[in-house]
Amino acid sequence: MDSVEFLEALKEISKEKGVNEDIMYEALEAALIAGYKKDNSSAENVYVEVNKDKGVLKLFAVKDVVKDVEDIKTQISLEEALKVNPSLNVGDKVTLEVTPKKFGRIAAQTAKGVVVQRLREAERSVVYNEFVNREQDIVSGLVQRMENKNIFIDLGKTEAILPPTEQIPNEQYKQAERVKAFVLEVKNTSKGPQIFVSRSHPGMIKRLFELEVPEIFDGIVQIKSVSREAGYRSKIAVYSKDPDVDPVGACVGPKGMRVQTIVNELKGEKIDIVNWSEDPKEYISQALSPAKVVSVEVLADEKITRVVVPDNQLSLAIGKEGQNARLAAKLTGWKIDIKSESQAKGE
Structure with a gap:
């Protein structure tokens, strides 16, 4: 030559x-x-x-x-x-x-x-x-192989590693299946860049809504908080400065299509979308959805709230193995003590 x-x-x-x-x-x-x-x-x-x-x-x-x-x-x-x-x-x-x-x-x-x-x-x-500029972002790729419980995802120019700790519990990954994942960290090593991703991180929920809901992308609707138990249930608190825009409705979408797209991506994980409020009483009432709340007492110094719910709503408010109450507490940042009306009257 x-x-x-x-x-x-x-x-x-x-x-x-x-x-x-x-x-x-x-x-x-x-x-x-x-x-x-x-x-x-x-x-x-x-x-x-x-x-x-x-x-x-x-x-x-x-x-x-x-x-x-x-x-x-x-x-x-x-x-x-x-x-x-x-x-x-x-x-x-x-x-x-x-x-x-x-x-x-x-x-x-x-x-x-x-x-x-x-x-x-x-x-x-x-x-x-x-990819270092895409940390905290969503990437899409094809499941390539599994090694030592790590899932390797082909992103085209390179591959990403989905460690077992970042996988959704009980989720099955099929070869050549297209999946989305949240970029946790990008390391520059002697063997080249290593990209670590997650499907269980709360940030994945946030980014999926940002991608799916134009009002969030445009800044009209804000995501204030996310709590998640991957594979089971998530809660997301949203707010709109524009009184004419319903933030929950925007996230749910026409006929529930927007939230359903995200649920499908997460293989059926349930998602509660609630209104964020500056008022702790209102915010905690919303966070305990789908349960109805009778009253909320706020102990601001201790960051504790005492919540009373109808007798027939107690198990719903607490949730299976305490999940609903736990997610509401993570979402709001308040410790939540829940009692039924009968329990509250008996005190």
Whole structure:
């Protein structure tokens, strides 16, 4: 392959891999210098000039002009130097073209190796920069394989790791199935970028609603709080500054389509959408939905609320194994003590 073909190939690789062309030329220059030095066992001070337009590569060595040459690799006699430039003196430096007529086998291999290495580094950098900016965002990919209970998801340019601690309990993952996941962390390691994702993080609920509900994306409706027990139930508190916009209705969507899309993505996880309020009494009444609340007593200093519900609503307010009350407490940030009307009267 001549230099013109080599440069054309480099442009194609650069375009195909989405790597900056300048990075590729730097890699080529480093490769040619490494190849030349290895092939000639040379310690010369050499540099490369690349004419991108003409496809011409030239190799130059910089040598010291001396009276008596002791090292031909780094020095040149004044007599020889004057043939290049008659105005040179001892102590000057002279630049000489040392482009070999043909690169040897070792030089070619070295050049190829350095280009491949730089290309790999550049590709890794492109992937890292793309995904580090997507932390706390949703990505979509295909389930690739399972190793040591980790699920590997193909994102196209790279793969993400879904650890067992971030998986939804009892969720089954089929090979080649498309799934969405929440980007927890992007690490830059010696083996390249590692992207850790989650399907159980509360942030996933928040981002799914932001993607699905235009009013949230536009800032008309705000998500104030999310509490989640992945795979079972989530609660989300929403608010709108615009009195004409119903924040709960916007999240539910026409015929429940918006929330249903999210429920389907989470394989049937139940989602309660409630109105956020500055008033703790109102907020906690909403947070305990679907249960109805009779009264809420607020003990602000202790951050505790005492809630009374109808007798027939007690089990609903507490929920299976205390789940509804637990999620309401996480959502509001208040400790919630729930009693039925009969229990409250008996005190």
